[in-house]
Amino acid sequence: MLPSYSSTERWLSRGMLDVLIRAGLITVLVIACFRVFYPFLNLMTWSLILAITLYPLQVRLKNKLFSKDGHASTVIVLIALAIIVLPTYLLGAAIVEPVQHAMGAVEAGEFQIPPPDESVAAWPVVGRPLYDFWSQAATDLTGAAQKFAPQLKEFGVALLKVIAGVGSGLLLFAVALIIAGVIMAYGEEGHRSAMRIASRISGPERGPRITQLCTATIRAVAQGVIGIAFIQMLLIGVAFVIKGIPGAGLLSLAVLLLGIMQLPATLITVPVIIFVFATEGASMAVIIFCIYTFIAGLADNVLKPLLLGRGVDVPMPVVLIGALGGMVTGGIIGLFIGPVLLAVGYQLFWQWVDQPLVAPTEDAGEG
Structure with a gap:
């Protein structure tokens, strides 16, 4: 005979099944939302950090010069972009100009490497190999470059990756700064939302303290x-x-x-x-x-x-x-x-x- 279940047991079994189904659906939704949001995770995190850091400055500007949050945040973003773009341009020009000059000298055959001193050969461990390579580069730069072409190629690729990473980082920073300006324009609403979320997670007593602690630490x-x-x-x-x-x-x-x-x-x-x-x-x-x-x-x-x-x-x-x-x-x-x-x-x-x-x-x- 099949075992018989009471109405209470059937209700508990059905209730547990409903809970599992709801938990599974919520998990699927959270994973799907995270996968959609993941490409923008660094951008939004950086934007939030910038907004929290610059928000006190916006409050001062609004109280003294502007009547709306949006005007103050726009001015801050424009000034910050100018501060970033000008030094970046100067530093980039300082990097590119010597490289172009060196490449032009090599192409024109004007680039010369002075011969090494005899004392270099007496250096421990690396003295003799360094002296030989230096001497060859001083007399036949093209031959020395061809000899170490694979290593130079790997170094060039690695250097280009670093430069590309720096460039993408600066671009991401500029976009994050613009988004931070939008967040600062709604700073009061964002602060209230953060308080509500922290209070919902940690309770009404600890929530405001956690929000204040995170804000102070970020700044x-x-x-x-x-x-x-x-x-x-x-x-x-x-x-x-x-x-x-x-x-x-x-x-x-x-x-x-x-x-x-x-x-x-x-x-x-x-x-x-x-x-x-x-x-x-x-x-x-x-x-x-x-x-x-x-x-x-x-x-x-x-x-x-x-x-x-x-x-x-x-x-x-x-x-x-x-x-x-x-x-x-x-x-x-x-x-x-x-x-x-x-x-x-x-x-x-x-x-x-x-x-x-x-x-x-x-x-x-x-x-």
Whole structure:
């Protein structure tokens, strides 16, 4: 005989089946929405970070100069785009011009490599191979280039990928800045929506605190890490371009990367100062350039207490791991987004750890 089920058991079985069907449909919908949204994930994350960071500036402009949020956000976006486009053009020109000059010299047969000194051959391990290659390049540059053609091709492809990644990152940043302007234009509604979402997830008491913590962390990292690195890159990059330092654009980009990874810019500025002194001597222009470059390389020590101290203090290893991990997973844009996301996760984790535990209550029916 088949087992018989009571009406309660049949109702529970049917109710469980309904729950599973609903959960399955919701899961399918969430996965489908995520797959549609995934190509824009980095763009929207970066836009949200920029909007949260720049929103206090928009509030000040609106209160003093404008009557509408849209007008203030438009002005901020236009000024920010101008600040980004002009240095990018100067740095790009500083990179392209030496390359074009070198290619023209090679094509005209005017490019000459001086022969190596005899002491190079005495260097340990790499001395003899380097001396032989250098000597061949000094006498027969075409033959040396053909000998190492595969390696040069791989290096050129890798360099083009890096340049393409930087270009796409800058384009993505510009688009994200425009979208951030749209988000800032509806800043009050967005803030209320964030409060409602956080309250729905964490409760009406913890939701506002979590929203405030995330906002403060994003602004602290963006202003105290990314903002300082960008300002320092501009200060040093302009000096490199005006002085005509070879590879000024790449060196300025290296200053930006070092600043985001919380490493001192003097790793770039001190060798450049030594190079200028060694090649041009101790003239008044050189002395002024070296003093300015050295001070600009230490500017982060003054800017960090002013900007980073206004927000949430995040340990340097967290920012460093976020920068490196973001660069590996997301390229140039990931280098910016990584520290912010990891810092927010770090603060939320420690808020959860520091939350007091609720003591278990005794059963009322005990006895």
